[in-house]
Amino acid sequence: MKFFRKSLLLRTLPVLPLLAAALSGCSEPKTSGMVKVAYLPITHALVLYETARSKDVQVELVKYGSWPELLDALNTGRVDAASVLIQPAMKAREQGIGVTAIALGHKDGNVVVVGKEIADANELRGKTFAIPHRSSSHNILFREVLERNDIPEKEVKLIELPPPEMPSALASGRIAGYCVAEPFGAIAVNGGYGKLLYQSNTLWGDSICCALVVNDRFLREKPELAKKFASEYHKAGKRLAEKGRTLTDAKEFLKQPEPVLAKSLEWIAYDNLKISRTAYDVLLEKVRKYGISDNPPSFDTFVKDIEKTE
Structure with missing residues (x-):
């Protein structure tokens, strides 16, 4: 009997660390992994470049040459997220495609x-x-x-x-x-x-142009990673309030002459990239008024602050 208990204990001991690791993994949020993000090389996507420099989230930037190509990659899930014109993303949502806006790309600009x-x-x-x-x-x-x-x-x-x-x-x-x-x-x-x-x-005060839009499959399958990515994105925007840093990033990201970028950066800001209901409702009025969309998605069906999501 003593031999049996000793034998059972010896067989069980190697399993315990694996069991502990598995239980530990269940309790910790899964914030690791790569976030694949599409962009066009414009100042409106500069926050993505700054986000990709973060040591706390892994971001792979995927450059596209046109909005239709980028939107197709986002809508089909070939990328997890994109900095994109908000109106075509709204149109995709209107047509039943699972995409959600989680932040502004920029302000003004x-x-x-x-x-x-x-x-x-x-x-x-x-x-x-x-x-x-x-x-x-x-x-x-x-x-x-x-x-x-x-x-x-x-x-x-x-x-x-x-x-x-x-x-x-x-x-x-x-x-x-x-x-x-x-x-x-x-x-x-x-x-x-x-x-x-x-x-x-x-x-148009508080105009909305580009937004950070994510594929809903990414939100469902990797919610904690999506939340971490959003958090690092907003931190990156706040860092770009420092004009010297913004110009340095822009020169690396856009490969344009410094005088061009310095002028360009006078017209844009990145400090507060939350999408407000008030600004979005004004956007809804304008897309209807100018015939861009007859049935655009409401704030509650298209916009989500995933940093607050439990």
Whole structure:
């Protein structure tokens, strides 16, 4: 009998550390793992770059060349999250695709730039104006310019252009102006052939443009990692309140001349990236008003503060 008990004890001892480790793993939140995040190389995504430098969360940044490619990667789950134009993400949610907005990409940071020969908005009549995507805050800002200056929509030809093409199109006279994410406005202003007509905050206070949007499968399968990622993202935004740090990040991330980036960063902020219900409700009004969406998702069905989620 003593031999049997001794034999059973010897067989059990090696198992105990494994059992303890398993029980310990059950009680600890799973915050490890890689978060795969899509972006376009614009100042609106700069917080992602700063987040990826954190030692407390692993982030793999995946660069895309266009919004449709990026949105497809997000909607199909090839990436966990993306810094993306909020209106197409809202449209995806409206169509039943599982995506959720968890933070702003930035605050302000959009500009209306026109050729040096354009004295005011009224001189856009009969000319061509470019935006990157019709489902965007750039389209809304363009409409606000028209409305503020009593310009009928039919009097300005609106086209879509990839942001990197806009400065050269302005310089060549192909377009008379554009509204776009940075640094493409600052490129024209710094180059001397474009001038600032409006900043976004003078047309639409607390405007929402890009958001950090996550695939819902990522939220379901790795909730603690998602929460940790969101927390580090907000910390990164607060760090970018320091202009010297922001400029250093922008030079590494965007590979543009320092004068261009310094000008660009005058027009954007990253310090408080929570999505407020009030600002989102104004966005809802504008996407309906300008025909961008007839049935956009409500704040409660599309926006989530996952840092507060228990």
